Amino acid sequence: MVIVTKPDATSAQIDAIVKRIEGVGLEAQISTGEQRTVIGVIGDKTLLGDIPMESMSGVEKTMAITAPYKLACRQFRADPTVIAVNGTKIGGRKLAVMAGPCAVESTEQIVTIAQQVKKAGAEFIRGGAFKPRTGPYSFQGFGEEALKMLVAAKQETGLGIVTEVMTPNEVELVGEHTDIFQLGTRNMTNFYLLREVGRSKKPVILKRGMSATFEEWLLAAEYILSEGNPDVILCERGIRTFETHTRNTLDLNAVPVIHHLSHLPIVVDPSHGTGIRGLVSDMTKASVAAGADGLLLEVHHDPDNSMTGDGAQSLFPDQFQKLMQELKPIAIAVGREI
């Protein structure tokens, strides 16, 4: 940590800062400039614990040198995290493809789609049982009923299940049915929920908050990791920008940046990331080329009659199948397979 003082900081204030640093066993290196003093803190910064140096009199700003997330950090683990689930691996050479409708609407619907996406090469069926909705009057999902429908689809196809959990109290229930928990963009800072899935044994897909920085996202992952669950999969799903033509702005920079900062796998959701069916294929190809470890894709055989507005971003099953074929040479070109 580097501490920069105000131009008018008194020597008594600077002494108090140094005393606090040395008081916990750290070293303070002082550089006295013309206007300001810069104090470098040398040693294991965790010794400072929660002491908020930025609140002290005379401090103008503090600047972190090392990342505040430890377990999620690339330095903590040299090798990429590879997660084994339902007989497949996420984070390895083979891309993990998770596909299905926005919401689980009926057993027939979810089984039909599961069969179609399996045929095209997906390894996971995704579908919402509990749906976060901006307003209270929108369809909120069929809940436990929908979880059972997902299990029926799994029994029929062997695909692993990915579904969202929204509140700590339902982690146990959802965990009884799903293979992978999904945490949505609106829950990236639901810290109790992060801790609760951190205490479970199942992998967690952590979607990026829609205005979150990479650091905040990795700190959210750190909540899960710090409870003992090492199996976190980050998911880029588009950020909010000024653009209103697309639903969100898929930020593919996230893929190489996360690979640089962390050992955790990262998958991409081009369906939510664009919100427009006609853009999904191109952005999926770009995701694979950028180095994504997997894909979350919305597929629906009858979007005209879907129960959420997300039908507008769902691929038809034949589009999905075609896309899976087109991805193959790109995956190979970047040293992966699909």
Next chain:
Amino acid sequence: MVIVTKPDATSAQIDAIVKRIEGVGLEAQISTGEQRTVIGVIGDKTLLGDIPMESMSGVEKTMAITAPYKLACRQFRADPTVIAVNGTKIGGRKLAVMAGPCAVESTEQIVTIAQQVKKAGAEFIRGGAFKPRTGPYSFQGFGEEALKMLVAAKQETGLGIVTEVMTPNEVELVGEHTDIFQLGTRNMTNFYLLREVGRSKKPVILKRGMSATFEEWLLAAEYILSEGNPDVILCERGIRTFETHTRNTLDLNAVPVIHHLSHLPIVVDPSHGTGIRGLVSDMTKASVAAGADGLLLEVHHDPDNSMTGDGAQSLFPDQFQKLMQELKPIAIAVGREI
């Protein structure tokens, strides 16, 4: 609702859209332009329920005409909502002033500050017992112990209590001690928590999500209102922008806009809205001039030794007292008192 079709929409697609509208008893008014057809939906839009017109084939975009929040809407209630709590009123002529430290750190601390802010004219003591923190290793508040310290401060001073609740499971516990629930910016889309405080009988301060639009904010309020709790107080606390000099960008437009869109009271938190002690007084004056119904202010008698970094934005008690005096003529100038 207005539905705009794609330039290449077929007449079969347009027929299907009209059929769906008429199928629920609404009227479809069709305007055929040169390139596109525009379909107006006339009647009580709630009859459309969850049917997502934007997913239908041939639809390019839909545009809402009426607000999706009903109970929070100005049209629902002509008069401003006035909330009676702990012998005072929020939303009336007199501004509600809520002041105190970021976190409750000890009985001595909170009682001392409560006495000081009461003397200066505040009617509520605020302080965090449960603290949402970006990372898992930061001080998360003293929890139930801190709730008891707040009660001690109330007993000593008579001030009402404002404190945050972070998860549905703790609504009962926090509700036993506090007068007003606070929901933080990171929980504006924690829909289970919104519903749970909606089922309580206590007023709720709902902070704006840090990248939320006004509509999303009012929809979050709608979650609380729709469960039967009419006592929602909105709180502008700064939004995230590109600016890094300040912690957040206090958005005072929110005050007249919310008064225009809704009957709910709105208070302003200039401490979080700026993050810098030296800016708080000016922005508090601006908040009152803009028409705010109340203020949330951080006050700490010893920020050098506070347990969170928010000390940097806390006023000293004497600054707070001076500010309260300076606010008086401004309040009067806009037809209020303090």
Next chain:
Amino acid sequence: MVIVTKPDATSAQIDAIVKRIEGVGLEAQISTGEQRTVIGVIGDKTLLGDIPMESMSGVEKTMAITAPYKLACRQFRADPTVIAVNGTKIGGRKLAVMAGPCAVESTEQIVTIAQQVKKAGAEFIRGGAFKPRTGPYSFQGFGEEALKMLVAAKQETGLGIVTEVMTPNEVELVGEHTDIFQLGTRNMTNFYLLREVGRSKKPVILKRGMSATFEEWLLAAEYILSEGNPDVILCERGIRTFETHTRNTLDLNAVPVIHHLSHLPIVVDPSHGTGIRGLVSDMTKASVAAGADGLLLEVHHDPDNSMTGDGAQSLFPDQFQKLMQELKPIAIAVGREI
């Protein structure tokens, strides 16, 4: 400046960095942490000139300690800049009020409005002769004709003229008619234009770029100052945020922040800052309470027939007159007059 090296920086790379610093006569103070080396640069940083340390091998990031704008900086001048123009002063105790239509549409229009705003207490008539428009097919202003209409309004009323200049080639022409140049939000980074008005003798209102940080804004001012023109007036006119209900988001934090960082006066434009007539009065009051040195307000006697969409944000003359009265006690409360 503080330079932070990458964890894998070699000692040869660190030596090269130190050598470059010392090569221009500066001192390098090295703090060796566990993972990274932090190098403080002590001395007059301008000696480093354009040498971009952040490009050097082994550098992870650099952090500025002092502001990159020198002449605009509070440290450069202890007293606030006060600008004398057309018999009045901007930046002193009395607020400067500049009012008028978005565009100059006819002599009759601009003279009528000038008379009305003068009666209400304004000291400057504002109106666009050259209009920046997002698309090429919109009304772009009457140009030189409109400048003459402004002069007619000045002759009639004695009000000073504020009008926009858009390109270096027109600085001379506009300067022959106007008292104050206005540079619009889309031209904040038109560096040739900044330099050209910097070489003129007339005061310049520099509107904030719609997504500019405070530092970028002050650097734009520095372009003007560095050419020898000390009379720069900053103007907050709203920034772009995710909110679509308002045209822009008026950022009143700018007022105390700029007063803290710089000696230059800052005025506020609540008309563009909100885009909605019904919000202008409340936000103007808030601007004054926040400490603004002046106001830019759109006033139009016949917005139904205005030639730009900005009529929607124009006050009617009687609204403007009422507002001017209501501002008085607020101005007094913050130690100003109007």
Next chain:
Amino acid sequence: MVIVTKPDATSAQIDAIVKRIEGVGLEAQISTGEQRTVIGVIGDKTLLGDIPMESMSGVEKTMAITAPYKLACRQFRADPTVIAVNGTKIGGRKLAVMAGPCAVESTEQIVTIAQQVKKAGAEFIRGGAFKPRTGPYSFQGFGEEALKMLVAAKQETGLGIVTEVMTPNEVELVGEHTDIFQLGTRNMTNFYLLREVGRSKKPVILKRGMSATFEEWLLAAEYILSEGNPDVILCERGIRTFETHTRNTLDLNAVPVIHHLSHLPIVVDPSHGTGIRGLVSDMTKASVAAGADGLLLEVHHDPDNSMTGDGAQSLFPDQFQKLMQELKPIAIAVGREI
């Protein structure tokens, strides 16, 4: 266009709106809802010209149905625009690769780099002669001298020249040397400059404004097109977001969206789009997979001694050569070649 009235709009106001629409020969279709009236404008909207309906009394909002850019619009031209320049084509099957340093620093530097990038397969040498810089004290380029150095590099290698022009007055000078004009992100709304290059005969690369929407970008292109120059190449170079880890956020959604909205070619600049050398290769691959028509890449053989901070994002020549090889199978996979 659809016009939505306020809930309290009077019938006189609605009549005035209809009268204005019909007055220019358009048809007004009125849908009367329970709270608001919706008025559809049928016919050639350009007949409305500059009449700003949104300024009229009683109007709450207006919504465009057709795009405000006409010449840039996909509907205007069914086939993609292909631009022939210096013996190559931009917008066709073969990707256009433009590479070189941020700034032209010497004849030796630019010739060396030109030879290297040509060997690797680039068809254009890029380099700044006139450099837009945030502050006045930074290196602003060698100007005309640098243009001559670029010509020397062209003579040596046959590569076409891409270089920036910053102000209308220099369009002629730059045009004498360059093959393609580049307009930078800070000049996307420099409307006089747009018009001036619109009157030239050379192709123009128009970089996206750093916070511009797609519509604003295409309207800027429309300025150029409307002056008679059909050869506009859009360039995505990253937008500003909250993320500070990267310099900008490369927005690859731009590629399929622009292909959907417009017939103009779009190239991508992953160097500015990320600002970090280690991210450039992955994001270049993603750009090609997304369907980009070309690439702008910074390449520098000695970034440690470059004269701008952009050295940190420059590829070394051998990295560039390797990347060009790796792009081949991806280009083929999406039906292109490189």
